[in-house]
Amino acid sequence: MKKLNARKSLLILIDMLTLAMACFTAYFLSNSLTIVHLEPENMYWQILNFTLCNLLALGLSGAYRSIWRYANSRDFTACILSLCVGSAASYILTVLTVDRDYRSNIYMVLAFLISSVLIVSMRMLYQALYLVANRNWGKPLRDRTMIVGAGQACKTILSEMLGNDCSYYPVCIVDDSKEKISRSISGVKVYGPTARIPELCDQLQVDVILFAMPSISEEDRQRILQICTSTGRKIKMLPYLHTMIEDQGLLNQAKELRLEDLLGREPIQFDNHEIASFIRDEVCMVTGGGGSIGSELCRQIARYSPRLLIIVDIYENNAYEIQQELLREYHQSLNMTVQIASVRDFKKMDQLFRRFRPTVVFHAAAHKHVPLMETNPEEAVKNNIIGTFNTANLADLYRVKKFVLVSTDKAVNPTNVMGATKRCCEMIMQYMAEQSTGTEYVAVRFGNVLGSNGSVIPLFRKQIEDGGPVTVTHPDIIRYFMTIPEAVSLILQAGAMAKGGEIFVLDMGQPVKIVTLAENLIRQYGKEPYRDINIIFTGLRPGEKLFEELLMSEEGLQSTMNHKIFIGNQIPVKIDDFIDKLNAIKGVMDGDNTEEILSRLHDLVPTFEHHVNE
Numbered sequence: 001m002k003k004l005n006a007r008k009s010l011l012i013l014i015d016m017l018t019l020a021m022a023c024f025t026a027y028f029l030s031n032s033l034t035i036v037h038l039e040p041e042n043m044y045w046q047i048l049n050f051t052l053c054n055l056l057a058l059g060l061s062g063a064y065r066s067i068w069r070y071a072n073s074r075d076f077t078a079c080i081l082s083l084c085v086g087s088a089a090s091y092i093l094t095v096l097t098v099d100r101d102y103r104s105n106i107y108m109v110l111a112f113l114i115s116s117v118l119i120v121s122m123r124m125l126y127q128a129l130y131l132v133a134n135r136n137w138g139k140p141l142r143d144r145t146m147i148v149g150a151g152q153a154c155k156t157i158l159s160e161m162l163g164n165d166c167s168y169y170p171v172c173i174v175d176d177s178k179e180k181i182s183r184s185i186s187g188v189k190v191y192g193p194t195a196r197i198p199e200l201c202d203q204l205q206v207d208v209i210l211f212a213m214p215s216i217s218e219e220d221r222q223r224i225l226q227i228c229t230s231t232g233r234k235i236k237m238l239p240y241l242h243t244m245i246e247d248q249g250l251l252n253q254a255k256e257l258r259l260e261d262l263l264g265r266e267p268i269q270f271d272n273h274e275i276a277s278f279i280r281d282e283v284c285m286v287t288g289g290g291g292s293i294g295s296e297l298c299r300q301i302a303r304y305s306p307r308l309l310i311i312v313d314i315y316e317n318n319a320y321e322i323q324q325e326l327l328r329e330y331h332q333s334l335n336m337t338v339q340i341a342s343v344r345d346f347k348k349m350d351q352l353f354r355r356f357r358p359t360v361v362f363h364a365a366a367h368k369h370v371p372l373m374e375t376n377p378e379e380a381v382k383n384n385i386i387g388t389f390n391t392a393n394l395a396d397l398y399r400v401k402k403f404v405l406v407s408t409d410k411a412v413n414p415t416n417v418m419g420a421t422k423r424c425c426e427m428i429m430q431y432m433a434e435q436s437t438g439t440e441y442v443a444v445r446f447g448n449v450l451g452s453n454g455s456v457i458p459l460f461r462k463q464i465e466d467g468g469p470v471t472v473t474h475p476d477i478i479r480y481f482m483t484i485p486e487a488v489s490l491i492l493q494a495g496a497m498a499k500g501g502e503i504f505v506l507d508m509g510q511p512v513k514i515v516t517l518a519e520n521l522i523r524q525y526g527k528e529p530y531r532d533i534n535i536i537f538t539g540l541r542p543g544e545k546l547f548e549e550l551l552m553s554e555e556g557l558q559s560t561m562n563h564k565i566f567i568g569n570q571i572p573v574k575i576d577d578f579i580d581k582l583n584a585i586k587g588v589m590d591g592d593n594t595e596e597i598l599s600r601l602h603d604l605v606p607t608f609e610h611h612v613n614e
Contacts, residue, residue: 008064011064012055012059012064014122015054015055015058015119016051016055018115018118018119018122019050019051019054019055019115019119020047020051021118022050022111022114022115022118023046023047023050023051023111023115024047025110025111025114026107026108026110026111026114027046027047027107027111029110045094045097046094046107049090049093049094049097050086050087050090050108050111050115053086053087053089053090053093054082054083054086054087054090054115055086056086056089057082057083057085057086057089058079058082058083058086060082061078061079061081061082062078063078063079063082076120076123076124079116079119079120079123080116080120083112083115083116083119084112084116087108087109087111087112087115090108090111091108094108143167143168143169143207143208143234144169144171144204144205144206144207144208145161145168145169145170145171145206145207145208145209145210146171146172146173146174146197146200146201146204146206146208146209146210146233147170147172147173147174147188147210147212148173148174148175148194148197148209148210148211148212148213148224148228149173149174149175149211149212149213149216150173150174150175150177150180150183150185150190151175151212151213153212153213153214154173154185154212155185155186157210157212158170158185158186158188159186168208168210170188171188171204171205171206172188172189172190172191172200172204172206173185173188173189173190173191174190174191174192174193174194174196174197174200175190175191175192175193175194176192176193176194177192178192180192181193194223194224194227195227197209197224197227197228197231198227198230198231201231201233206231206233207233207234208233208234208235208236209228209231209233209234209235209236210235210236211224211225211228211235211236211237226520229520229523230523231523232523232527232528274493274496274497275300275304275489275492275493275496276304277496278304278360278492278495278496279301279304279305279306279360279492280304280305280306281305281306281307282306282307282359282360282401283306283307283308283310283356283357283358283359283360284301284306284308284309284310284358284359284360284361284362285310285312285352285356285358285360285361285362286298286301286309286310286311286312286362286364287312287313287343287361287362287363287364287365287387287391288312288313288343288363288364288365288366288406289310289311289312289313289319289322289338289364290311290313290315290317290318290319290320290321290322291313291318291364291365292484293364293406293484293487293488293491294311294313294322294362294364294365295318295321295322295325296484296485296487296488297362297364297488297491297492298311298322298326299322299325299326299488300485300488300489300492301362301492302326302329302330302334302336306335307335308335308336308337308356309326309334309335309336309337310336310337310339310352310356310358311323311336311337311338311339312339312341312343312349312352312365313338313340313341313365314340314341314342314365316340319338319340320338323336323338337356339352342365342383342387343363343365343383343387343388343390343391344382344383344386344387344390346390346394349390349391349394350394353394353395353397353398353400354398357398358395358398358400359400359401359402360400360401360402360403360404360495361391361395361400361402361403361404362404362406362491362495363388363391363392363403363404363405363406364406365383365387365391366383366384366387366388366406366422366425367379367380367383367384367418367421368408368418369418370410370416370417370418370419370541371541373416373417373418373421374416374417374418374541377417377594377597377598377601378589378594378597380417380418380421381421381585381589381597381601382589384418384421384422384424384425385421385424385425385428385582385585385604386586386589388405388424388425388428389428389582391403392405392428392429392432392441393432395432395439395441396432396435396436396438396439399438399439400438400439401438401439401440402439402440402441402442402495402498403429403432403439403440403441403442404442404443404444404491404494404495404498405425405426405428405429405441405442405443405444406444406491407422407425407426407443407444407445407446407503408422408445408446408447409445409446409447410422411423411425411426411445412445412607413607413609414605414607414608414609415608415609415610416610417598417601417610419608420601420602420604420605420608420610421601423605423607423608424601424604424605425443426443426445426503427573427578427604427605429441429442429443429501429503430501430573431573431575431578431579433500433501434501434573434575435575436500440498440499440500441498441500441501442494442495442498442500442501442502442503442504443502443503443504444490444491444494444503444504445503445504445505445506445568446482446487446490446505446506447479447481447482447506447511456514456517456518457517457521459471460517460518460521461521464521464522464525464527464533465525467533468532468533468534469533469534469535469536470518470521470522470533470534470535470536471535471536471537471538472514472515472518472535472536472537472538473514473537473538473539473540473541474514474537474539474540474546475515475537476513476546477513477514477515477540477546478511478512478513478514478546479511479512479514481511481512481517482506486506490504490506490565493565494565497565502567502568503567503568504565504566504567504568505565505566505567505568506565506566515535518535519535522535578604581600581603581604582604584600584603585597585600585601585603585604588600598610
């Protein structure tokens with residue numbers, strides 16, 4: 001506050017000297033140009049009168065509350081108008097006291113004009129010098145900010161911006177409401193409709209767009225976000241209304257626009273109480289615990305106080321990273337062990353089950369990269385099918401309570417090796433559910449996971465950072481997407497709900513075009529698609545579909561207590577036939593006959609239609 005008062009005092013002193021100089025200059029010009037003759041004995045009164053009246057007018061207009069380095073034309077206009085009022089008041093006071101013959105009117109006009117030019121010029125000069133100094137010395141400037149939405153959130157944000165020395169300077173508000181357009185909120189003008197956002201960004205030199213519409217419908221949210229991303233400006237998002245924290249300022253809760261904000265749906269909410277009761281005091285094993293899904297499983301399981309968390313992974317670097325992260329966060333409060341092992345190694349996995357006696361197993365270990373599995377089908381079969389069969393049988397042998405398989409939408413009517421092996425894993429769950437009397441087996445099926453290892457987003461980011469081009473296989477390819485935390489919460493929720501044999505499916509809204517994701521990601525880097533960063537189409541890869549399905553036609557859907565989670569009806573598995581075919585594919589693993597492996601895989605998964613795209 002002391003610093004602020006000192007700044008005000010200095011500005012008032014400068015204005016006082018400027019007004020006095022303007023008054024003296026007007027007096028000199030009036031006499032020297034013989035426009036009008038003023039008596040010298042009245043000069044001091046004129047200067048004092050003019051200076052005080054105009055200082056009072058400037059103060060009442062709020063000139064000393066403004067931050068002049070961020071001033072715009074409206075601020076300068078207000079300054080000139082206040083000088084006009086102050087000069088008029090000074091003139092009237094002069095007429096009533098010392099100049100009843102109205103000889104000072106020309107002099108007063110000159111004083112007003114000179115003082116207006118000097119005071120406005122000094123402020124503009126200060127603003128220009130400040131901008132030059134900050135460009136040269138790297139001191140951060142306040143970002144010129146557009147607020148989208150003229151509701152209560154906007155009013156609160158403006159109060160925070162104007163009442164604090166924050167890094168945002170509001171230059172405009174944009175809203176679709178005709179009643180609000182052309183009005184002002186806390187002195188900031190409301191423009192509209194939102195279709196004008198790109199035009200206004202250029203016109204008003206906007207640096208940041210603050211999206212302040214937390215309760216808007218999802219359809220309008222996506223429409224306006226698409227407009228915002230097309231500007232290439234940085235975008236900050238307020239959270240959804242139900243996730244806001246009351247005791248924190250809204251500006252503190254504004255986050256960078258993330259790609260998941262453009263998925264076209266709200267984040268899916270799960271019953272944490274049910275998950276907590278499912279995990280608490282259990283011995284939880286996570287296979288593939290160092291992967292993107294497995295590591296997030298470990299993070300979320302750790303929150304619910306398991307008796308022991310067993311992280312199993314064949315890649316020691318990944319396992320080490322999640323181990324160190326959990327140790328930093330939980331210190332000694334989390335009972336955890338990390339075991340380096342492959343699910344393909346039955347003896348090693350048997351030792352782990354016998355030693356730790358897990359009560360809940362989350363099976364996330366899998367090869368999932370579609371093109372690589374096309375050229376290495378035997379590895380997909382060994383890791384995905386045989387590894388799952390090993391782990392599932394050990395779960396039954398050691399009386400595990402629940403076994404949860406992480407599956408994928410690529411398992412539906414698969415056209416690639418990876419999808420076919422994951423469909424076989426689902427069939428193993430159904431087979432085990434029919435055979436076991438002590439363990440509940442369940443599969444969880446979802447679409448692509450944003451940001452996971454091997455997904456398109458890390459690839460796109462790397463390509464953009466390298467200057468492009470961004471590669472998309474086909475302009476019409478679409479996928480269902482979800483975030484990693486959503487995927488893992490679904491896995492945990494499904495485990496809590498499971499009764500045995502179910503395939504849980506998440507309602508993920510509408511599928512998203514991959515090219516749209518690429519365009520939006522390029523804009524997040526402040527670049528324009530096809531101009532700054534090109535997008536090229538490389539053609540569908542082997543086994544790749546234009547779109548993925550979440551259910552096979554014969555499965556159908558059953559609703560659950562959570563309106564976003566459904567259960568696919570079980571497709572019967574012929575036990576003896578299934579085991580015979582499983583043994584048959586095991587028998588060809590040691591050879592190098594890819595066609596034989598694919599033939600046996602087709603026998604196991606009748607819906608497998610292998611597509612090789614040229």
